[in-house]
Amino acid sequence: MTVHLPPLSVEQRAILALWYEVNASLSAYHKLITSFDDAQLAWQATVEAWRQLGIHHTHLKRHEQPEQTLASIDKIQQALIEKRYSLLFADQPDYPVQLLQIYDPPPLLFYRGNSARLQQAQIAIVGSRKPTAHAQKITFDIAQYLAQAGYVVTSGLAMGVDKRAHLGALAQTDREYQGRTVGVMGTGIDVYYPNHHDQLFAQIIEQGGCIISELLPHTQPHKHTFPRRNRLVAGLSLATIVTEATVQSGSLITARLTSEQGKQVFAVPSHIDNSNAEGCHHLIREGATLIYHPKQVLEDVNGQLAYGNKPHRSTDTFKFNSNQLQSTQSSNSINTSGSPIATADQPASSNIKSPRSAIVVPEHLKVVYAQLDWHGQDLDALLVTTGFAPPQLIGQLMELELLGIINVLGGRYLRV
Incomplete structure (x- = not known):
């Protein structure tokens, strides 16, 4: 028996x-x-x-x-x-050590697929849920380049840039370098979101990638769960690349979290009249590193790794057309109206208030919002004035930022 x-x-x-x-x-x-x-x-x-x-x-x-x-x-x-899935606890050796270094590491991770990917050097790629055709191609090519260089591409399994990043990393003919991608879920490990991404999930698992979630099984998508996912995307990665994003995109939260964790943020530039890329241009103004070739990412990121931990992989045979970044986008579906773009992970622009609109603050966020002004408060000051625990305060600040009613400049939170 x-x-x-x-x-x-x-x-x-x-x-x-x-x-x-x-x-x-x-x-x-x-x-x-x-x-x-x-x-x-x-x-x-x-x-x-x-x-x-x-x-x-x-x-x-x-x-x-x-x-x-x-x-x-x-x-x-x-x-x-x-x-049906597996589980890692924070005290186990296979738990990703880089998550133990963030402010609020999850005590456990549900996962499907190859958990060894979590221990390998990762670079995040994030961006718009409705990218232009140009941004989709650039994202795919950058992800493919990084995977061929031996890095794992990490993203949030959303529509648009996230999906193209995962697919680019999976587009490897060399079996040794297949499956170099990690998808971080904003739902329970057994909930497909978006619903039509079940094939992407299956492809990641079958080709040797990994999908993770800190949330309990059966947890449905909610506006609070995606900022949590974003912090894990940033926490797992050595750096974050934003290929195209609006100013109101949740990708900018991932970029900010990356910066707060002492890591480098890279942004791909675009035409100045591409409103879908205003977030990238904002990041560059705020100090993100402008890139026009993924080799520039490797040059900076490789310096963070001890020699024995560096991926050993030549990309000499990989052709990345840097001229694409300078090509015209007139044939692409660019939103030039200046209006916020609805995403799969966030509500449409109805939740984003313009400066002239009456700002509606959810009841549970009013305590934090009341402490903010138009000059800015840093995190330490807000911890004192609100009396909240740091994880609770950070979560509420993320939510206010997603709603578009506060902003972050130079580490200070202020009303818009």
Whole structure:
């Protein structure tokens, strides 16, 4: 009789129990771990002990129903046994070490595919969900070049630039360099979003890439989940390339997070009348490195790696037509109206207010917004005035920025 050992230890089940009961809230999870020093002790603590820590009432309600928590963990364990997906915990050697260096690393990662990709040198490529044909070609070619150079291309599995980045990395004839891409999800590991990207997900997995999510299985797409995804894209990567993006694009949040983590941001220029590339031009003005060939990225990024960790791969045989970056885009579908472009991951421009419109601040963001002015406040000052924990404050600032009602200049948050 074959005995199947459970894939989860007691401690791992406790971590999962906390993660489930706080509904993947980073601030609540880290508050509990910091207070009790141990996941098991935190989960065994009383509801009253959680309440005294200021844990949200919805999390308290889940903590009052341990039988539902255990049932959910059993479902996850069964999925692990059936190999529908796998799980990495932050204390395991296969957990990507670069995520341990960000401010709020997830305690666990659900994944499908080849987890070895998470340990390899990665470069992020992000941008518009509705890129011009020119930007799609440039994105594909840059990703293919980087993969052939031995790097893993990381992106967010969204429409447009993200998809072209993944496909470019997968377009390798050499089996040794196939599958060099990591997709970070803004949903649960078992939820396809966008729905029609199921073929892309399958191709990444079949060719040796990896797809990850910090969110619980069955988690549906929501405006709060995509900034979380963006921080992981930035955290996994040595640098971020923005190939085309509007000023209101979530890609600029990824770029800012990259910069805040002390990493380099690269931006591809375009014609000045291409409103779809205004975000790239803004980044260049703010100090991002302008590139017109992916070799320029490698020259800068290779210096960050110890010699033994550098990908050893010649790109001499790869032809990248740098003249494409100077070619006319008159035949491409460029939005010249100046209006924000709707994306698959974010609401359309109805959530973006112009300076002359009445600004509507969601109720749960009013405390943070009230502390902001038009001169700017840095993060340390806001931590003091709001009294919020850093992960909670950063999450709310990201949301305000996505709504287009605050901006970030020189590390200071200000109203627009």
